[in-house]
Amino acid sequence: MVALGFSKDTKLSVLLKSIGTERTKNLYAARGATLYALNKLSGADNESTTGPISDQHELGDGVLIVPDEPPTKGGLGSTEDDDTDSQDVESLEITKWVPNKNPYSIQIGNIYCDVYLHDENGKINLNGINDGNKGILIEYFTQMGIDVLDADVIVDSILDWIDPDDLNHLNGAEDNYYETLPEPYKTKGAPFSSIEELVLVRGVTPEIFESIRNDITVYGGEQIVVNINIASKKILSSVLGLSGELVDELMLYIGETGPIKTSEELRQVFWDLGIIGDSFEKIRPYITIGQSDFVTINAVPRGSKMGYEYKLIAGKSDGGYKIYAVYPE
Numbered sequence: 590m591v592a593l594g595f596s597k598d599t600k601l602s603v604l605l606k607s608i609g610t611e612r613t614k615n616l617y618a619a620r621g622a623t624l625y626a627l628n629k630l631s632g633a634d635n636e637s638t639t640g641p642i643s644d645q646h647e648l649g650d651g652v653l654i655v656p657d658e659p660p661t662k663g664g665l666g667s668t669e670d671d672d673t674d675s676q677d678v679e680s681l682e683i684t685k686w687v688p689n690k691n692p693y694s695i696q697i698g699n700i701y702c703d704v705y706l707h708d709e710n711g712k713i714n715l716n717g718i719n720d721g722n723k724g725i726l727i728e729y730f731t732q733m734g735i736d737v738l739d740a741d742v743i744v745d746s747i748l749d750w751i752d753p754d755d756l757n758h759l760n761g762a763e764d765n766y767y768e769t770l771p772e773p774y775k776t777k778g779a780p781f782s783s784i785e786e787l788v789l790v791r792g793v794t795p796e797i798f799e800s801i802r803n804d805i806t807v808y809g810g811e812q813i814v815v816n817i818n819i820a821s822k823k824i825l826s827s828v829l830g831l832s833g834e835l836v837d838e839l840m841l842y843i844g845e846t847g848p849i850k851t852s853e854e855l856r857q858v859f860w861d862l863g864i865i866g867d868s869f870e871k872i873r874p875y876i877t878i879g880q881s882d883f884v885t886i887n888a889v890p891r892g893s894k895m896g897y898e899y900k901l902i903a904g905k906s907d908g909g910y911k912i913y914a915v916y917p918e
Contacts (some may be wrong), residue, residue: 614700615890616917620898622695622702627901629686629693630706630884630910636836648699675828690819690885694891701891702758709883710816712806713824715787716780717813718747725813725875729827733800739792746791753778781807783914806885808904808913817855817876818848830872832862838862849878883913 643656686693687707695702711750715881718726723744730740745761757762781787784805788798817839825836842858849855855878861870882905889898903910
């Protein structure tokens with residue numbers, strides 16, 4: 590019995606070690622892929638671009654190869670105690686990447702990673718909500734299966750959370766509500782610093798947050814403006830005046846001809862769809878064809894059984910990019 594027990598414990602220990610090793614390798618591979626993508630994004634002086642690499646193509650020049658072992662003290666591409674890594678990184682042909690619906694592909698050691706670049710303009714900005722445009726967020730919530738009354742409570746509570754006064758919106762919540770909770774706290778009275786703050790707002794359950802977290806942002810200004818070229822159907826059809834059928838037509842056009850590039854083309858596309866005059870002008874403030882200064886980079890090791898991934902949010906700063914958030918930390 591002692592021997593059998595020892596054997597069982599040994600097998601469990603080996604299994605846990607194997608899982609831990611896989612987790613470490615995948616996380617470092619995903620981290621390396623996101624940092625490489627960040628380097629590609631920062632190639633602002635290089636006019637050439639490279640499109641996403643499909644799963645069916647072999648990786649060619651420009652693939653970053655780093656050791657299977659975790660980075661040394663100097664970090665990715667460090668010259669500290671490792672001349673080989675430095676040479677590999679310096680020899681790369683750096684071309685600029687851009688946010689795209691399709692993933693790029695990177696090999697880190699012997700691990701292939703799919704790297705997704707998401708422009709934050711393709712999401713709904715929580716800090717851009719106001720009394721005039723709150724209908725956009727209410728419509729989005731209802732499309733996500735949230736009851737309209739619950740959606741009203743959440744949106745009004747968001748408005749109360751970020752405004753500096755202590756006046757309640759009709760269905761909102763100020764300090765007098767949060768101070769009665771088992772673990773009391775106060776409203777922030779300022780813009781959201783991260784999307785995770787949303788779970789503190791009245792009506793937002795962990796389940797609701799997980800269902801919407803990939804569609805919301807706190808970066809990109811003080812207005813709700815979504816990029817019509819990259820936003821999802823559920824987000825675009827939340828913009829008042831853009832029906833699901835109209836969004837289907839827009840996405841079909843973009844899929845066939847590529848992104849809308851100019852304001853004139855945007856106006857013409859809407860004209861062809863019968864949206865003209867005041868109807869177009871009511872929609873125009875909430876849509877854009879330009880990219881924001883913020884991007885989410887998400888790297889997923891291909892074929893990982895455990896689903897490990899690494900994500901960072903970066904924004905333009907002094908000719909490059911500054912990292913604002915990292916998941917996992």
